[in-house]
Amino acid sequence: MSPILQAVHVQKYYGAFQALKDVSLSVDRGEVVCIIGPSGSGKSTLLRCASQLESIDGGVIAVDGEIAGFRRSGDTLVPLSDGQTARQRQNVGMVFQRFNLFPHRSVLENLLEGPVRVQKRPAEDCRREAMALLERVGLTAKAASYPNELSGGQQQRVAIARALAMRPKIILFDEPTSALDPELVGEVLSVMKELAKSGMTMVVVTHEIAFCREVADRVVFMDGGAIIATGSPEDMIVRPQNPRVASFISAVL
Amino acid sequence: MQDLAGIDVQRLRISRPIPYRQVAASALLLAFLAFVAHAFWVGAIEWHYVSDYLFSAPILKGVRGTIVMTVCAMVIGIVLGTAVAMMRMSANPALRWAATGYIWLFRGIPALLQLLLWFNLALIFPTISLFGFFPVNTVDVMTPFVAALLGLGIQQGAYTAEVVRSGILSVDRGQMEAAQSIGMTRLRAMLTIVLPQAMRVIVPPIGNETIGMVKLTSLASVIQYSEVLRTVGDVYYANSRVIELLIVAGIWYMVIVTVLSIGQSYIEKYFSKGWGRAADVPKALSDGPAAMGAA
Numbered sequence: 305m306s307p308i309l310q311a312v313h314v315q316k317y318y319g320a321f322q323a324l325k326d327v328s329l330s331v332d333r334g335e336v337v338c339i340i341g342p343s344g345s346g347k348s349t350l351l352r353c354a355s356q357l358e359s360i361d362g363g364v365i366a367v368d369g370e371i372a373g374f375r376r377s378g379d380t381l382v383p384l385s386d387g388q389t390a391r392q393r394q395n396v397g398m399v400f401q402r403f404n405l406f407p408h409r410s411v412l413e414n415l416l417e418g419p420v421r422v423q424k425r426p427a428e429d430c431r432r433e434a435m436a437l438l439e440r441v442g443l444t445a446k447a448a449s450y451p452n453e454l455s456g457g458q459q460q461r462v463a464i465a466r467a468l469a470m471r472p473k474i475i476l477f478d479e480p481t482s483a484l485d486p487e488l489v490g491e492v493l494s495v496m497k498e499l500a501k502s503g504m505t506m507v508v509v510t511h512e513i514a515f516c517r518e519v520a521d522r523v524v525f526m527d528g529g530a531i532i533a534t535g536s537p538e539d540m541i542v543r544p545q546n547p548r549v550a551s552f553i554s555a556v557l
Numbered sequence: 558m559q560d561l562a563g564i565d566v567q568r569l570r571i572s573r574p575i576p577y578r579q580v581a582a583s584a585l586l587l588a589f590l591a592f593v594a595h596a597f598w599v600g601a602i603e604w605h606y607v608s609d610y611l612f613s614a615p616i617l618k619g620v621r622g623t624i625v626m627t628v629c630a631m632v633i634g635i636v637l638g639t640a641v642a643m644m645r646m647s648a649n650p651a652l653r654w655a656a657t658g659y660i661w662l663f664r665g666i667p668a669l670l671q672l673l674l675w676f677n678l679a680l681i682f683p684t685i686s687l688f689g690f691f692p693v694n695t696v697d698v699m700t701p702f703v704a705a706l707l708g709l710g711i712q713q714g715a716y717t718a719e720v721v722r723s724g725i726l727s728v729d730r731g732q733m734e735a736a737q738s739i740g741m742t743r744l745r746a747m748l749t750i751v752l753p754q755a756m757r758v759i760v761p762p763i764g765n766e767t768i769g770m771v772k773l774t775s776l777a778s779v780i781q782y783s784e785v786l787r788t789v790g791d792v793y794y795a796n797s798r799v800i801e802l803l804i805v806a807g808i809w810y811m812v813i814v815t816v817l818s819i820g821q822s823y824i825e826k827y828f829s830k831g832w833g834r835a836a837d838v839p840k841a842l843s844d845g846p847a848a849m850g851a852a
Contacts, residue, residue: 357737386743386744393738398735398738400731400734404732417750467739
């Protein structure tokens, strides 16, 4: 079975600065991969490239076997149109550090925007599914509320439900708890743990080392735009083999 | 420091001194208003002309002309302005340059000059045609209404474009990204997610511009479009009651502007959906993911 997400020799530049250096990563169905590393190491950039919010300058990213952002014609990669890219993005859920809920839409409308208006699925089915998702993240009572009326933790749980409502093949989490007050981190992490247990394919950029250790199938350490080491939580966090990983882990724990 | 020990605090009362400054200011204001009212009273104003003409047919026709022109010119201005604002923020440099050039040109030339240019277009293009098809005489097409509409609408578009652009810039970048992450195209995300939020910032200055437009339509009197200032003028050329009829026009402008201001506050309320009630839920009340069980 082909991996859900495959990044092969990915290069990304911001002007002269190389943000991703020859990054290769493969995520299988149902796998939970946590990416850790110091800030500015390219973790978020990798996620943003995988969700096609940023374009890449070299290499290939494929989602479920389909090349992201390009059509292959022989040895040439031809960029896809905005519409085709938008269709591909439906397969990749994204949860942002700052939630990015739509403030002018109620919680339920935030969940329905994608499936009803973009995917054009039957409204009644979507509504039922959305309510089930809200129940799953423990926010049924907030369906009619507006995002600004919710706490940060509640907003992030809604954002996770919004990503799920698209029925994505994979969900990418870009530091989902970094903008939260410490006492609200737990409620978001517990939703993510449940999601991982349910078999969702997830890539999580995070500083929550304890979460990585408990939930990740594989931990990836990035530094300076490159993947330095990858391995099981045991090998990466409990008894880090790589000296750079070891010094990072001891610094954050 | 005075010791409170020997004082019966229960007996203390706070005095409320007479606010002399407020009284004085109010008296001055009343005196000024009385002076103005007196001036109008003793001045040679025949007030019955004002009431006679306020609702007379030619004046009402002019009022209608002013309202129609305001609405039409603003519609053109807003549609054009929104399109140009999006062009100016496009990734396509040709669109950006076109938008920048348009704003530069039509914001730079006085509105009155633009009206005269459109109205006199026949001097350089006696006939207009679509690549040689459907030729028409410019004089027949470029009526005072059309000339005023083009002149006012197109220059308004240049101003509105900048208002809309500032509104779009006020919306967090994350909104566009979140919209794209649920499969929206950039255009769709702009129209359904970004612009509705930008409206909070856009509506107040557009309201301002609409009110400006009500008064700017008076320029169209110069090219014979019958808006209220022109119809008022037609009357006072005949009966010489200049001030009385100018007062009539002034009253109508005030009425239109007042109605628009009230409308604006309703529109602002509509687009503030989801705002204003921000975070009145204490964080401590956030209900945990109960349905998840203890994880």
